[in-house]
Amino acid sequence: MGAMRARRPHGRHRRADAAQATYREVIAIREFRALWYGQGLSLLGDQLAQVALAVLVYDRTRSPLATAAVYALTYLPSIVGGPLLAGLADRFARRGVMLTCDLIRAALVGVMALPGMPFWALCSLVFLVVLLSAPFSAARAALLPEVLEGDLYVLGSALQNMTNQAVQMLGFAAGGAVIATLGPYRALALDAATFLASALILVSGVRRRPPANRDGSKPSMWTMTRAGARLVFRSRRLRTLVLFAWLCGFYILPEGIAVPYAAKLYTGSLPVPVITGLLMAAMPAGTVVGAFLFSRFVSPQRRMRLMGWLAILSCAPLIVTALRPPLAVVLGAWFLSGVGGAYQLAANAAFVQWVPPEQRAQAFGLVQSGLMAVQGIGILIGGFAAERLGPEPVVALAGISGVISAAVLAMIWAGPRKPVPATA
Template sequence: MAATRPGRLPGRHRRSAERQATYSEVFAIGEFRALWVGQCLSLLGDQLAQVALALLVFERTRSPFATAAVYALTYLPPILGGPLLAGLADRYARRQVMIVCDVVRALLVGLMAVPSMPFPVLCALVFCVVLLSSPFTAARAALLPEILEGDRYVAGSALQNMTNQAVQMLGFAAGAGVIATIGAHHGLALDAVTFLASALILTIGVLRRPAPYPENGIHASIWSMTKSGARLVFGDKRLRTLVMFAWLCGFYVLPEGIAVPYAATLSDDPRTITLITGLLMAAMPTGTVLGAFAFSRFVTPSGRLRTMGWMAMLSCAPLMGCVLRPPLAIVLALWILAGMGGAYQLAANAAFVQCVPASRRGQAFGLVQSGLLAVQGIGILVGGAAAQALGPEPVVALAGAAGLSVAVMLAMLWTGSRTEIITRVRTPVA
């Protein structure tokens, strides 16, 4: 019998295992820490800016419609310009794209903080600031797989996801307190400082890398890159299915858009309605934090890909229970459970990275991000109109039922596409 190395099983008894990355392992990477800290600063600054901007516009116009219209500007630019500008992340060095976007946004937000700024100019500045988030986000999404390889990418994505949701849960309340203390204009100025701080952190903490090398050796025009990216994303069955998984969120984020009228069905007292609204809006982000932690920490990489369809169904199915008009505690439990199901996006994101060439990730991520914003905006708009006629509870239930139907179809499509990707993430024991 041939001898075997200590600690290794012979022949047919050899087993394969999958190594799961830990959060401490990811945080030990300096470049990821720089990205994460910069992200935290930008998110906190954006929360301050949203509160400050809403107060500033309302103070000037006394118009709820004008206030809502300026808020709507945060959805429109990435939908219109995202697919075009995201290609910059594949043409230029991604670190450079992020730094330039941060510096320019700092200057624009600084102009917004000027007290005498005319209202039309203020709206134009808001549009430009949000528009620049498209190439920045695309560059960061494309850079992260270069910094974090293998399952570290999933762990890092989970940390970023949890950070986003945690800031959403806490940012508005803290932002309102800060703005009440320092004023709207100073709040915008503070947001400008966070962009500058983010640019400085990226400059110091992230290594220089060359611009992605084009596949054929020739840089195409931005419009050609956009068309090529669309063909890549929607011409591949696997990528097309993964994009549909990402855009499924249009169904399960709808309840957040009608949280106020939903809260009004549970109480008649204005103060209680405000409190319930806060609880409802925090429910899904809370579930997402819990789900992202458990899904990335306790499920193997291939296990995430196998259960992705079931998790997608979980993101929608609990919402159907709202048709029974349950009490607040049950509604919160249902929405938290749906938020936990939304953790499947981690697996979808990781699979997407596996299937997209590194030189084209910026454009691909930009297209997906623009679609995400579009489906969320459309979903909330349709949900609000339907709730006006039917009431919020049946609309939430209908959104859950429709989303579940789509999730079932996507799960069936994914079953036939996942084998190759699962093979890639499986690593034999050395």
């Protein structure tokens, strides 16, 4: 809190001591605030659009598979966009990549907001909007370690994660009521406005930096993708961290079938859209609490030791849904699952320390691509299975599979490895 900070030539903020950082120090950094505000604002608009699509499709089809398919559409484009487009943030200036993506997405979502837009066109535009999120997210993830360093980065990541989850919680919980008031097209127009606001915040709050690749070479996107894949997957420690990150496919699956699950839990006291919002908000709420406690009260070294146990916790509570409990118990289980998801902070911090800065965006893009892929594929599988088994046993099976996978990774992580960097 009272530590001295100085701007290094490359723009990062380094603490003069090795003590654990504080949130006040992180928030005091202007560039971080710009990244933080812009991301939270655009994400809020996205959540409103996401809830609108899910409720609309289920009202029309009454099909868990169709609902999950449309929800998965917001994940699957990153399978392509992550590996191929993320490298743009290493090849070009990262702030410029973010601004370009924001402006194009604002235009695309503005077209989506036009009344009478055919459903197939709407889905195509959603695909393109999500595709552009890959280079934007890679640029932002690679830029953050240039703005923050050491434990400042960990707390900055935690603060962004908590904000993201809080925004998702707010967007999901209030989304049904807002969409009932505004209508789906106005909700999409609001989403377009958030992209424009994000671009304005980036212009005013983030300084220009040269591209990370300063040798003047312009390798092809395919060459950069192959180099990033070799970097990430040939290293045992990076590969393990990536698999930890991809565990989210198990505990995110319930969100994709939240609407049919809400229909099962409906008792007449609360409408299905409200129950849907509560279910979709439970995990983000737990993640906010878990991220705050994990980053604020757990030392950097202890975070790494607890990572495996928290990964198991992220999936274990979902198993209780096999007993078909009432809404309050389901909400509590999903909340606890979100608390366990805080292990991602430790995995992310270690990953940053072990990836060279000039390949950071490409590496993050590959990981993000996998994240979105496992979530989208998991949701599709969950929707397919829920049509045949019902949502409760599907969520429980996801929990069991996740616990087994997390336990295996925890044992691998606890085995012999090089010491964790002090700043992780």
